[in-house]
Each structure stands twice: as C-alpha cells, then as structure tokens.
Amino acid sequence: MNCQRKKFNLKxxxxxxxxxxxxxxxxxxxxxxxxxxxxxxxxxxxxGEDFFKEAETLRVLYSDLINNSEPNRIVMIPSASYGIGNAVKNIPLQKGENVVLTKDQFPSNVYPWKSHCEKYGADLILVVPPDTENQRGRKWNESILAAISEKTKAVSLGHVHWADGTLFALKAIRKRCDEVGAAMIIDGTQSVGAYPFDIQEIKPDALIVAGYKWLMGPYTSGLAYYGPRFDQGEPIEQNWINRKNSSDFAHLVNYQDEYEEGALRYGMGQQSNFIANPMLITAIKQLRQWGVENIQNYCADLIAGPLEEVKKMGLYVEDAEARGAHLFGIKFPKDRMEHLAKALKVHRVSVSIRGEFIRISPHVYNDEKDMNKLLRALKEAL
Structure with missing residues (x-):
C-alpha cells in the first residue's frame, strides 16, 4: 500500500x-x-424513506468492516458515552458485585460505570498497569484476567489502550467472562477502522465506536453493536424512531409501547442526519477499499525503522506484539516534557501527551518525512 496523502487536504x-x-x-x-x-x-x-435509507446503508457497510452477520445489531450513536450508557443501563448490579475496567482508560467508559456502581453499592475495579517495562502488556492482561471473578457482572475496556496503545487480549477476556457469566463491553473508538476487529471471533456483548477518529467520519457520529444479551433491554433515550412501525409517518401518533426488535431500540434520536450520515458512509467505503489489515500493515512498516531509533535514544516503547501500530506510546522523561513541547512546535509535529507517554497515531496519509520530523523533535528535546 502506498501513501494516501493526496486523498486529504493536509499541508x-x-x-x-x-x-x-x-x-x-x-x-x-x-x-x-x-x-x-x-x-x-x-x-x-x-x-419519509430517506429517514431510514442511509441508516440501513451504514449498518450494512459497517457490518462488513467488522464481520458482523446481522446488520440490525448496528445502531447510530452520537458519542461513545451514549453507547456505553445503553449497555450500563441494562447490566443489573447488586451490593458486593463488581465491574472490571482498566485504570486510566477514557472517561466515557468510566463515568457511566462509576455512577452505576455507586447507585447499587457495587465495586468498581480499576486494573492498574504494571510498573515495569518488561513485558508490560502481557502482565497487564494477566492482571485483568485475575481481577475477573464470580462477582464480576461486566468487563468494559478498549481493544487498545487509548493513551499508550497497549493491546488487550480480548479473546482470553471473553473466555473468562463466559466462565463467570459477565458481559464484555468493548470501546473500539481507538481501534476499529485501523486495527482488525472480528465480531464473530471476539463475540463482544457490545462494541461502541465514536466515528470521528479511525472511522474517519464527522464529529457527533458513531456506531454501536449490541449482541443478544441486550435484546430485551431498555434504551437510555425514548425517541420516536426506535419504536415499532416508526417508518409509518402517517400513524406516528398511534403510540407504540414496543421497541424495534433487538438492537434497533438503542439508536439515537435524529439518527437520520442528512449531512453526517453521507460523510460517514463515504469514509467507511474508503476504509473497506483500503482494507483495515492493509492500514495496520502500512503503519507497522512506517514506524518500524523510526522506533528502532527511538529505542537507541533510551526511550521505552512496548513490544510490537503487545500494541497497535496505528497507536502507540513513547515513554518520555517527565523533566524533559516542556522541552519536548517546544521541539514538537518548532518541527511542526502534531502528537498527544497522555500521562507519561507521547501518544503517536499515524495513518496512511503519513510518510517517512513525517516520522523524521518526529525523530528530530525527540532528539532535540532529550
């Protein structure tokens, strides 16, 4: 795969x-x-048909992207917190039970669970990353598995950690969830579209994805998958379009107690966005054309040489098998962070600082020149 920079308006x-x-x-x-x-x-x-046509197109296109055989399990959401909220609302909790998360994961996948646990007196377990640079990802995954018990009712985490790119062992976590009867909720916002995700293989109970990152769509657009566990649940929003026979505009005042079947009950109101939906459709079509695996491989090839240089500088990066190639963290000395910020600005490099890590997240529009700019900034800041 060649660099796709010409398809963007990047300077x-x-x-x-x-x-x-x-x-x-x-x-x-x-x-x-x-x-x-x-x-x-x-x-x-x-x-009236236009209110539903593009939504159906999105369900089909996105299902192909994640190998989902049931498009009606896909709904439109405005944000990750909205999608997580639907899942949280339908996970019964009692005092003494618990929900397992990873420490320092994105707040949208923490606040809803924190509130839910506090309401019912349940425990919120935040699995801390190991304080080591030796097989950090493997040990973190082992700690997550060890935290899941018979009292666990849900495990909710990303596919990769949003700050440092640590890859979580979703198949092993799914297996452990099945052993104790816990739901597995995945926030795929920082992976789906750039790192392969297979619904048939992972079998999450819910997969929540905001659309403005790796799905390359507009802000306030997203997609959620809800599995059979949630088929009889209650959505967080009571809107007209998730009720039965909502396509019959002439009889909308014949109020319906029943929701649309299965996951369709969880769709947002005003999901028929005639501006955002065509944008997200176009973006997902391009992702399918490129191929998600090809995107990941392009990023892996792009960063391979530069990361060797980073390690020679004495900086820590997780081993390739334990992180994504599209998103990874470089651990940088705290006392040099101000120097780094200045160097990045001088060399016109845009990255994010997340905790003690510099979060690097390339895509197919990046090339060797971009990576060289980053290396120059890192060397100058040390």
Whole structure:
C-alpha cells in the first residue's frame, strides 16, 4: 500500500501523527458533507424513506468492516458515552458485585460505570498497569484476567489502550467472562477502522465506536453493536424512531409501547442526519477499499525503522506484539516534557501527551518525512 496523502487536504509542512485525537477529513468525505448541506436547501425532496435509507446503508457497510452477520445489531450513536450508557443501563448490579475496567482508560467508559456502581453499592475495579517495562502488556492482561471473578457482572475496556496503545487480549477476556457469566463491553473508538476487529471471533456483548477518529467520519457520529444479551433491554433515550412501525409517518401518533426488535431500540434520536450520515458512509467505503489489515500493515512498516531509533535514544516503547501500530506510546522523561513541547512546535509535529507517554497515531496519509520530523523533535528535546 502506498501513501494516501493526496486523498486529504493536509499541508506538507506539518506532520500530523495524531489520528487518535481526531482524523482529518478525506477530500471525498468533505464533498459528501457539502452535498448533504446542499440537499437540505430543498427539504421538500426529502422523503419519509430517506429517514431510514442511509441508516440501513451504514449498518450494512459497517457490518462488513467488522464481520458482523446481522446488520440490525448496528445502531447510530452520537458519542461513545451514549453507547456505553445503553449497555450500563441494562447490566443489573447488586451490593458486593463488581465491574472490571482498566485504570486510566477514557472517561466515557468510566463515568457511566462509576455512577452505576455507586447507585447499587457495587465495586468498581480499576486494573492498574504494571510498573515495569518488561513485558508490560502481557502482565497487564494477566492482571485483568485475575481481577475477573464470580462477582464480576461486566468487563468494559478498549481493544487498545487509548493513551499508550497497549493491546488487550480480548479473546482470553471473553473466555473468562463466559466462565463467570459477565458481559464484555468493548470501546473500539481507538481501534476499529485501523486495527482488525472480528465480531464473530471476539463475540463482544457490545462494541461502541465514536466515528470521528479511525472511522474517519464527522464529529457527533458513531456506531454501536449490541449482541443478544441486550435484546430485551431498555434504551437510555425514548425517541420516536426506535419504536415499532416508526417508518409509518402517517400513524406516528398511534403510540407504540414496543421497541424495534433487538438492537434497533438503542439508536439515537435524529439518527437520520442528512449531512453526517453521507460523510460517514463515504469514509467507511474508503476504509473497506483500503482494507483495515492493509492500514495496520502500512503503519507497522512506517514506524518500524523510526522506533528502532527511538529505542537507541533510551526511550521505552512496548513490544510490537503487545500494541497497535496505528497507536502507540513513547515513554518520555517527565523533566524533559516542556522541552519536548517546544521541539514538537518548532518541527511542526502534531502528537498527544497522555500521562507519561507521547501518544503517536499515524495513518496512511503519513510518510517517512513525517516520522523524521518526529525523530528530530525527540532528539532535540532529550
């Protein structure tokens, strides 16, 4: 796979290694959004069927991306916290039971569980990463598995850690969840679209993904998968479009107690976004054309040489098999962080500082020149 920079409007003088912060829009995604805005000039041309057509297209396209055989298990959400909220609401808890998370994971996958546990007197277990640079990822996964017990009702975590890219052993965690009857909720916001995810293989009870990062869509767009565990649940939002027969506009005042079947009950109100949906559709089509595995391989090839240089500088990076290639952390001396911030600005490099790690998140628009800019900034800051 060759560098795809020409498909974006990124300026050559900047090294944007920060897709985990926010993806740049593809040129064709930008055009799709503009066309959506133009379509809103003539609302008389928007039919009742149009409220559902693009949503169905998204379900099918996204299902192909994650190997999901049931498109009606996919719904549109405005944010990761919304998607997590639907799952949290339908996990019964009692005093003495617990929910297992990883420490320092993204707040949208913490606050809903924290509130839920406090309400019912359950315990929130935050599994701390090991204080070591020797097989850190493996040991962290072992600690997660050890934390899951007969009292665990849910395990909720990312596929990769949002700050340092640590890869979590989802198949092993799924197996342990099955042994104790716990739900497994995955926040795939920092992986799906750039790191292969297979619903059939992982079998999560829910997969929540905000769309403006690795799905390369607009802000306030996202997609969620809900498995059979949630088929009879209650959504956090009581809107018109997730009720039975909602497509019959002429009889919407014949109020329905029943929701749409299965996962469709969890869809957001105003999911028929005539601007954002075409943008996300266009983005996912491009991801399918590139191939998620090819994206991951491109990133792995791009960073291989530079990371050897990083290690020669005495900086820590997790071993390749224990992290993603699209998102990884470089541990940097705390007393040199201010120097690093200045060097990054001088060399026009965009990355994120997350805790004690510099979070690097390349994509197919990056090339060797971008990585060289990063290396120069790191060397200058040490």
């Amino acid at each position: 050559r003088k900047f090294a944007y290694l920060n897709c985990a912060y926010m993806a740049p829009l593809l040129k064709k995604v930008e055009i799709a959004g503009i066309e959506g805005i133009k379509a809103k000039r003539q609302p008389s041309k928007i039919s």
